[in-house]
Amino acid sequence: MADLPRPAIRRPISITVLSLSFFVVLALTPVVLPVLVLVDLATRSSMRRSRIWVLYLGVLGNEGLGTWTALAMTAFHAGRLDRPLAQERFHRLMVGWGARHLNNLRRFAGLRWVVENPEEVERANSIVLARHASHADAVLPILLFGNVAGHNVRYTLKDDLQWSPAMDIVGNRLPHVFVDRTPSAASPLNDRITELATGVDDHTVAVIFPEGTFYTPERLDRAATRIAETRPELEETVRSLRHLLPPRPAGTLALMEGAPDADLVLVAHEGMEPFGDLADIHANLPLTEPVQVRLWRIPRVEVPTDEDEFVTWLLDRWIDMDRWIDQRVTERRRDGRTPAAAGAREFRA
Numbered sequence: 147m148a149d150l151p152r153p154a155i156r157r158p159i160s161i162t163v164l165s166l167s168f169f170v171v172l173a174l175t176p177v178v179l180p181v182l183v184l185v186d187l188a189t190r191s192s193m194r195r196s197r198i199w200v201l202y203l204g205v206l207g208n209e210g211l212g213t214w215t216a217l218a219m220t221a222f223h224a225g226r227l228d229r230p231l232a233q234e235r236f237h238r239l240m241v242g243w244g245a246r247h248l249n250n251l252r253r254f255a256g257l258r259w260v261v262e263n264p265e266e267v268e269r270a271n272s273i274v275l276a277r278h279a280s281h282a283d284a285v286l287p288i289l290l291f292g293n294v295a296g297h298n299v300r301y302t303l304k305d306d307l308q309w310s311p312a313m314d315i316v317g318n319r320l321p322h323v324f325v326d327r328t329p330s331a332a333s334p335l336n337d338r339i340t341e342l343a344t345g346v347d348d349h350t351v352a353v354i355f356p357e358g359t360f361y362t363p364e365r366l367d368r369a370a371t372r373i374a375e376t377r378p379e380l381e382e383t384v385r386s387l388r389h390l391l392p393p394r395p396a397g398t399l400a401l402m403e404g405a406p407d408a409d410l411v412l413v414a415h416e417g418m419e420p421f422g423d424l425a426d427i428h429a430n431l432p433l434t435e436p437v438q439v440r441l442w443r444i445p446r447v448e449v450p451t452d453e454d455e456f457v458t459w460l461l462d463r464w465i466d467m468d469r470w471i472d473q474r475v476t477e478r479r480r481d482g483r484t485p486a487a488a489g490a491r492e493f494r495a
Contacts, residue, residue: 150305153314160311161213168206175203194431197254204250212243212312220315227319236319237298243312244288251282252494256432259289259415259439259494262487266411266441270297271348273401276413277390277467278355280421286413286439287353294493298350300342302397304358321345325397336400343404352401352408356393356460365391383461389416389471393464395457402449410449412442414467416474436492438474442466 150156182195216239223232251257261267267290274287284303292299301317305324308314317324323338343352359365366385369392374381384392402408417437421427442463450456 150308153318156308157311157314160309160314164206164209164213164311168203168210171199171203171206175199192432194428197431198428201250201254204254205247208243208246208250209310209312211246212239213315215239216312216315216319220319233320236316237292240316240320241288241292241299243316244285245293247282247285248289249494254432255421255427256434257282257421258433258436258492259286260436260490260492261290261439261441262490263441264489264491264493266443267291267295269409269443270295270351271346271405271407272351272409272411272443273343273346273398273405274351274353274411274413275356275393275398276353277415277471278357279360279415280418282421283415283418284355286415287351289493290413290439291351291353298345300345300350300352302339302342302352302354302401336396339397339400340404343401343408346401346405346408351411352405354397354401356395356398356464357391358394359391361387361389361391377457380458380461383465386465387468389475390464390468393460395453395460398460399453399456407446409446410444412444412463412467413439414442414470415439416471416478435478438490439493440467440470 151159179196179199182199183193185191186193186196216236219232219235219239220227223229223235226232248257270291272291274291276287277283284307287301288299291297300320301322303313303317303322303324305326308317308324321342323335323342325335325339339354346352366387370381370384373384373392380392398410402410415437417433417435419426421430444463450459
């Protein structure tokens with residue numbers, strides 16, 4: 147992937163495109179939305195077209211609000227951006243930005259999160275390894291650990307997300323790390339990821355998406371072929387995955403190096419697959435069943451310290467997650483819904 151333009155070039159482009167898009171959609175709304183409502187009523191499509199238009203307007207509006215607020219805060223705290231007060235305010239802005247996105251998705255797309263074991267979000271000092279099946283699930287850790295539990299949340303994110311100006315500005319004001327999709331074990335970015343994890347404490351979690359991107363059969367095949375070149379004994383295990391891509395261990399290992407006492411928390415969910423891309427969103431709105439979420443907390447003393455052993459161990463945990471997802475999928479297909487586990491709780495932003 148080509149390097150991103152530097153901020154002085156990238157941000158004027160992304161902010162201009164965002165602002166123009168918002169005002170164009172807003173100006174067209176009084177004309178377009180009534181037509182979409184009539185079409186939805188005529189086709190009995192659960193107001194799908196209208197929902198998508200309003201959702202798109204809400205996303206653009208929230209991005210704009212986050213962007214211009216971040217710019218104003220940057221000017222206000224100029225020269226003091228690294229001080230605790232500025233960092234706290236930027237973190238609150240990030241959590242609020244994520245909460246508004248999730249509220250828009252709940253209102254207009256029917257997105258709800260039901261967590262089987264909600265008590266696991268109460269403790270920080272954790273490295274969070276989350277499934278990545280859509281653009282929307284990137285803000286799930288903000289909801290669980292930031293908005294609900296009140297912890298500081300630090301992210302390892304894909305660098306192309308910096309084309310979102312709100313994420314670009316806020317993400318680079320806070321101690322997040324932007325990386326390319328497929329960092330190698332020797333990547334110099336791993337030093338930055340390790341440094342990111344040194345701030346993990348009883349009030350902080352570090353988040354990473356070890357798959358790197360969304361699952362497709364083609365990506366799984368490429369991943370299995372790549373793994374077979376160095377660890378042929380793992381190829382068959384990788385190919386047994388039905389819903390997940392195998393985790394890339396380099397970023398997780400870098401986080402573990404920086405936070406040697408932090409637990410590992412794995413986050414799986416089932417039901418976000420319809421949000422993989424815009425075509426999927428259009429075809430599946432609104433969601434009628436909540437997204438099921440399950441967390442596994444592994445005390446650090448139970449995590450292998452040898453790198454080769456850790457790679458195998460992490461893949462085994464991913465197999466466990468894949469089986470849990472497969473069970474939820476089977477239940478949903480069989481019964482038309484997924485029964486809520488005892489003690490499950492719906493989380494809202």
